Amino acid sequence: EPEVTQTPSHQVTQMGQEVILRCVPISNHLYFYWYRQILGQKVEFLVSFYNNEISEKSEIFDDQFSVERPDGSNFTLKIRSTKLEDSAMYFCASSEVETEAFFGQGTRLTVV
Amino acid sequence: AQSVSQHNHHVILSEAASLELGCNYSYGGTVNLFWYVQYPGQHLQLLLKYFSGDPLVKGIKGFEAEFIKSKFSFNLRKPSVQWSDTAEYFCAVILDTGRRALTFGSGTRLQVQP
Numbered sequence: 001e002p003e004v005t006q007t008p009s010h011q012v013t014q015m016g017q018e019v020i021l022r023c024v025p026i027s028n029h030l031y032f033y034w035y036r037q038i039l040g041q042k043v044e045f046l047v048s049f050y051n052n053e054i055s056e057k058s059e060i061f062d063d064q065f066s067v068e069r070p071d072g073s074n075f076t077l078k079i080r081s082t083k084l085e086d087s088a089m090y091f092c093a094s095s096e097v098e099t100e101a102f103f104g105q106g107t108r109l110t111v112v
Numbered sequence: 113a114q115s116v117s118q119h120n121h122h123v124i125l126s127e128a129a130s131l132e133l134g135c136n137y138s139y140g141g142t143v144n145l146f147w148y149v150q151y152p153g154q155h156l157q158l159l160l161k162y163f164s165g166d167p168l169v170k171g172i173k174g175f176e177a178e179f180i181k182s183k184f185s186f187n188l189r190k191p192s193v194q195w196s197d198t199a200e201y202f203c204a205v206i207l208d209t210g211r212r213a214l215t216f217g218s219g220t221r222l223q224v225q226p
Contacts (some may be wrong), residue, residue: 043204044216048213091155091156103148
């Protein structure tokens with residue numbers, strides 16, 4: 001069964017450093033998403049990406065964040081100058097046009 | 113603000129008991145509704161979804177949910193739970209069919225005791 005894969009599974013970074021979280025969506029999917037879950041809180045939408053541009057973003061997705069599909073298979077989330085409050089589980093997801101989102105296993109980001 | 117509420121944060125049941133997990137949303141427009149499950153150490157998986165049509169939706173593993181528009185609810189049910197149903201269950205909503213972003217509830221942790 002096709003699946004969304006995310007790397008790394010766990011990333012530890014120092015405050016102020018840049019991190020890139022990587023995702024390989026399901027190959028025939030057209031929409032790509034990032035969500036995050038801070039420990040003990042709800043899963044929150046960050047951004048959706050379609051046709052090589054952002055189609056939706058939440059108020060969380062500020063200038064510190066960016067997304068990219070650099071090579072037609074990977075979908076990345078970059079966090080510039082990480083803060084302690086960026087520590088969370090980050091989930092990538094993908095979907096076809098009118099179907100549900102399929103989620104990856106997540107990357108646990110710890111900012112120290 | 114639009115939101116999704118799951119009132120049961122932690123539910124403990126014995127095997128063969130019946131399950132009902134509540135989900136309510138606050139939004140007056142058209143919604144698409146989902147229940148996702150996360151087994152320990154695994155990713156979020158779709159249990160079932162409602163886009164339109166019959167408001168009683170059947171999903172995988174014997175789960176079903178009923179969309180009651182007048183109550184803004186989409187409760188998840190299973191007549192007889194198994195130990196393997198131990199997991200966290202998330203209700204999620206797409207608010208407005210022109211959008212793609214899922215709004216999640218806070219989740220319900222289900223523990224099934226053998």
